[in-house]
Amino acid sequence: MIETKTGGCQCGRVRYSAKVDPAKAYLCHCRMCQRATGGVAAAFVQARCDEVEWEGEPDFYASSPIAERPFCAHCGTPIGFRFTGSGDHMDLTIGSFDDPSDFVPSSHAGAESLHEAWLDTSSLPRTRTDEIPKLVEKWRSVGRDVPE
Template sequence: MEQTKSGGCQCGRIRYSAEVDPAEAYLCHCRMCQRATGGVAACFVSVRRDGVAWEREPDWYASSPIASRPFCSNCGTPLGFRYVEGSDRMDLTVGSFDDPSDFVPQSHFGAESLHEAWLDTSTLPRQRSDEQETLVAKWEAAGVEPPQ
């Protein structure tokens, strides 16, 4: 079911609202997405292009002859993916939403470049950011609360 969700880049220069169906979330493992995000996969949700309202137009990078990617040139946040032509849909990065908690990936794409070791990390040790004393001290020295 579609709902309106907002999001944007890390520095706040680029903001958007979008009509999204959380069931349209997926992971893309293709090498282009790995390089574009710096991760082992891109976490996307597919949306209608006309369902996205940008408060300020993002910068666009022509990542290939067939696609471009919105991003913020101020802070570098990757915001999505769209084909140059032939589709009324685009993808937005799940992490750029203000509240990404509703999204659960439904599929994998670009499986030829999938790194299995990064899929199920449930047995790895976990530490909260606010439990890392050095990090907390750095935020406090900067005069701000650590991000949640």
């Protein structure tokens, strides 16, 4: 079901609203997405370019001869991916949405570079950020609680 969702970068300079289907998110494992996000995969959802409204325009990096990636040049947040030229769709990073909890991955792309060990991590121990004393201490030293 198509919903309007909002998002933006870490510092707030780039903001957007987009009509997307949270049930059609996907993971891209290609090496370009790994490098662009610094992760083992990029989590995306596709949107029509004319259904993405920018409030604070992103910067764009020509990541290859066929594509460019919107990002915030101030804080470095990766915002998405789109083909150059006449493409009418773009992908937005799930992590840049204000509330990414509704998104559910439905497929994998770039499977040639997929790292199997990172797919099912459900058996690994889990620690909440507020359970790491050194990190809690750092936040408290600047007069703040650990952000969610």
